[in-house]
Amino acid sequence: MGCWLAVTPGAALAAVRLAGLERGPLVHLVAYTPYAAGLSVLPLVGALAMRRWRAAAVAAAALVALTGVVLPRAVAGTAADVGGPRLRVLTANIKHGEADPAALVELVRRHRVDVLAVQELNAEFIKAFDAAGIQSVLPHRIVDDPAIYVNGGLYSRLPLTGVGVHKDDSGFTQAYATVTVDGAAPLVIESVHSCAPLSLADVPCWFAGLRGQQPATPDGPVRLLMGDFNATLDHSPMRALLATGYEDAAANTGRGLRGTWRPIDHGFSLPPIAIDHILIDPRLAVRSYEVWPLPGSDHSAVFAEVSLPPA
Structure with missing residues (x-):
């Protein structure tokens, strides 16, 4: 027995x-x-x-x-290059604005980030982020109502066009925009923040948030989703999203087991899990992928350099 x-x-x-x-x-x-x-x-x-x-x-x-x-x-795949220029992207959940804004600006500067996706923004963090110098390196931005901490915003070195806010049945808001790099096809980027299954009552919201994410568009606009999905590659709705055509940057580079989130203020300790992702269109290729600590947040910052298809 x-x-x-x-x-x-x-x-x-x-x-x-x-x-x-x-x-x-x-x-x-x-x-x-x-x-x-x-x-x-x-x-x-x-x-x-x-x-x-x-x-x-x-x-x-x-x-x-x-x-x-x-x-x-x-297991890493073969490093590829699809023939166009490269774009360096970073995503960071700043834990209701509690992350160190200066530390995040330093990550952006040190690693020459072109586009930053931020989740759980609020007005106080946006002000502190500006004071720390984010405008000098990423002058273009789109944020929804900064009073809503679930907000997913974008900061960019390059101009943002076709901007908007995606809101699904979960009620969470996600900024999206098109970035155009000289010599490359336009790229639609969205800052993802899906509902967290913190309690059993939140599970329906969690399913709705993941099912409401934009599917890959293999025959349409080149698309990249990055942010806090609150789901690992083992969750069925996440696998369903990948099945539309996306590739996970971490798994593509053999780093899909690196955790990106761990509880830091709940009175208990659990091992880290990978719930922050960068999902790429099949016409893109991942050149590098990294996970870096972000002081003040329970999430790590997740970075990728992607090769863009030529225009």
Whole structure:
């Protein structure tokens, strides 16, 4: 009996993950699939040591299933270049405006960022961000009502055209705009902030926010989504969004297991998970990807350099 008690949780999680059955509290558990994959070897070893062959077979199946979905994220694809100029983008959730604005400006300067997506903006942070010098490096911007912390805004070195705010059924607002680099096709960029499943009551909002994201447009405008999706690559609505044609920059570069968020003020400690993403159109290519700490925030800043298709 003890052997089956050890084997069953991993097998159940594998079934939920593969079938996309996360509902209620399972949404939170599925976020930690990479850690479950690493731990799933333990029940197998225990079952083999006890010669419980049926339990061992179930444990082995769970191990294969979980590692099969997780391991590809740690394998880098072939570095590509699609022939046009490059664009350096950064996304940062500033935790209700609590992140250090000077530290974020320094990241932008040091890494020569062209476009910055910011989530959880408010009026106080916007003022402090200006005082820290963001206008001198990224003079163009679009922000929605800065009093709404769920706001996703954009700052850019390049002029922003076709600007607007996308609001889905979750009620969250996301700024979008078109950036045109000399010699490249126009690129539509959106600062994503999807509803967080902080409680069971928030799960419907979470589903609505992810399902309301803009799908990839392989035959239309070249598109890039970046921001806080509040979902990992193991969540079924996130996988459905990717299935429209996007590629995840982290997984593309073999860094898909790097966590981008961890709780810092809830009185408990959990390992980091990857819920901040840069999703690229299949006509783009990722040249580099990095994750950097952002003082004051529970999210890290996520960076990518992308190769743009020629005009």
